[in-house]
Amino acid sequence: MVNSIQLEPRQHCRGTVTLPGSKSIANRALLMAALCQTPVTLHNLLVSDDTSRMREALNALGVSFEDDKLTTRVHGLGGHWNKSASDLYLGNAGTAMRPLIAVLAATLKSEHQAVVLKGDARMHERPVKHLVDALQPQSAGVNYLGETGFPPLEMTSGLKSGHFEIDGSVSSQFISALLMALPLLPGNSTLTLKGNVVSRPYIELTLQMLADFGISIKECSPQRYAITGGQCYQSPGEYWVEGDASAASYWMAAALLGKGPVEIIGVGKNSIQGDKRFAEVIEAMGASVSYHKNSITVSGTGSVQGIDQDFNDIPDAAMTVAPLALFANKPTTIRNVANWRVKETDRLHAMATELRKLGATVDEGEDFLRIEPLKHWQHAAIDTYDDHRMAMCFSLVAFSSVGVTINDPGCCAKTYPDYFSEFSRLCHS
Numbered sequence: 001m002v003n004s005i006q007l008e009p010r011q012h013c014r015g016t017v018t019l020p021g022s023k024s025i026a027n028r029a030l031l032m033a034a035l036c037q038t039p040v041t042l043h044n045l046l047v048s049d050d051t052s053r054m055r056e057a058l059n060a061l062g063v064s065f066e067d068d069k070l071t072t073r074v075h076g077l078g079g080h081w082n083k084s085a086s087d088l089y090l091g092n093a094g095t096a097m098r099p100l101i102a103v104l105a106a107t108l109k110s111e112h113q114a115v116v117l118k119g120d121a122r123m124h125e126r127p128v129k130h131l132v133d134a135l136q137p138q139s140a141g142v143n144y145l146g147e148t149g150f151p152p153l154e155m156t157s158g159l160k161s162g163h164f165e166i167d168g169s170v171s172s173q174f175i176s177a178l179l180m181a182l183p184l185l186p187g188n189s190t191l192t193l194k195g196n197v198v199s200r201p202y203i204e205l206t207l208q209m210l211a212d213f214g215i216s217i218k219e220c221s222p223q224r225y226a227i228t229g230g231q232c233y234q235s236p237g238e239y240w241v242e243g244d245a246s247a248a249s250y251w252m253a254a255a256l257l258g259k260g261p262v263e264i265i266g267v268g269k270n271s272i273q274g275d276k277r278f279a280e281v282i283e284a285m286g287a288s289v290s291y292h293k294n295s296i297t298v299s300g301t302g303s304v305q306g307i308d309q310d311f312n313d314i315p316d317a318a319m320t321v322a323p324l325a326l327f328a329n330k331p332t333t334i335r336n337v338a339n340w341r342v343k344e345t346d347r348l349h350a351m352a353t354e355l356r357k358l359g360a361t362v363d364e365g366e367d368f369l370r371i372e373p374l375k376h377w378q379h380a381a382i383d384t385y386d387d388h389r390m391a392m393c394f395s396l397v398a399f400s401s402v403g404v405t406i407n408d409p410g411c412c413a414k415t416y417p418d419y420f421s422e423f424s425r426l427c428h429s
């Protein structure tokens, strides 16, 4: 195990990079395929910690997988799970934990043994209260085994269709979870969203993928959905997982700093992922961007414009703005990202702390970061807090005159196991 990686100063980034499959699409596709009654062949499936946790959980529920070099064939069970499945370990994969809470609440039957959903230490600090609060009034069998509001949880049968209300101000994953689960209940339901809903594009992604798997949901207004019960997930036969648009943000940023051009393959102009909007952010920061059917090409001049923007829609890609801000011509403010605090780590605090190690002046607000450009860089060993995005973001500091050391770079395996080898291939002195 490599405990740290030292990145010498780089000036250039150019070439072609093929993105790994999207984590968000991969884990939705695995679950939706598992809910089908006939097989689904997934193409470009991401192989990473998060998708492995989802696969292992589905496997314990009775779903089988056949892998060949380029595809994974999922043999779904239409929600008729193995009756003796018990403990499911989901690591720190929010895209496994949250959907499985709702889907198991909707599909477990009285003859099933109780299923425990648990994760790593950080997962047990990440909130699920809004989701559980939405399920419990409808008789869901969901009980906290540790602290109230957090996993681990014990799941049993009981959920009834009807009127659901969900607070969407902490995580859109709760809403996506209900949208995936409620069509499986025998009766019709409505879902009303409360609060200022965060990370909206991930809800759109869920609706798009549900349509791809034959599930129809009526959007009565942006705050209300009507969901017909008794629906069955329909296999699309073959399903293609797009490249990861959040991961694309690191290459767009490296192309801006290292002049490019970098052709980023796997996400194009018609991508269904909200994080493709990072291409507009990188343009606002000074890059030239061209969109193609299945790729985006970015180049820069090496100079970076400071920006001040609301990033509520794209919280993951937004992290990439923080290291770029150090290279900018004026201060940058990343606004409306309060839920950074409940992700892999408290990302507002972690980001501010590590940027300051480089010598930066950073104002950490409750829901924003304001970052001053950096004139005098200090070499630092950056702690990554078991957060893949901290490790990938800080690799960009290699474009400074002092380079950077990244501690525990292996945490990238959550979504992008090859990130640092790709970084060395594309980025040069």
Ligand SMILES: O=C(O)C1=C[C@@H](OP(=O)(O)O)[C@@H](O)[C@H](O)C1
Residues within 6 Å of the ligand: 023, 024, 025, 094, 095, 170, 171, 172, 173, 176, 198, 199, 202, 315, 316, 339
């Ligand atoms: O639905 C999804 O695939 C995701 C939704 C977002 O979470 P929140 O809705 O909690 O912001 C995002 O940060 C996460 O990486 C993936």
Ligand SMILES: C=C(OP(=O)(O)O)C(=O)O
Residues within 6 Å of the ligand: 092, 093, 094, 095, 316, 343, 344, 389, 415
């Ligand atoms: C927040 C993230 O992950 P999760 O899916 O575990 O919420 C992320 O990948 O940035």
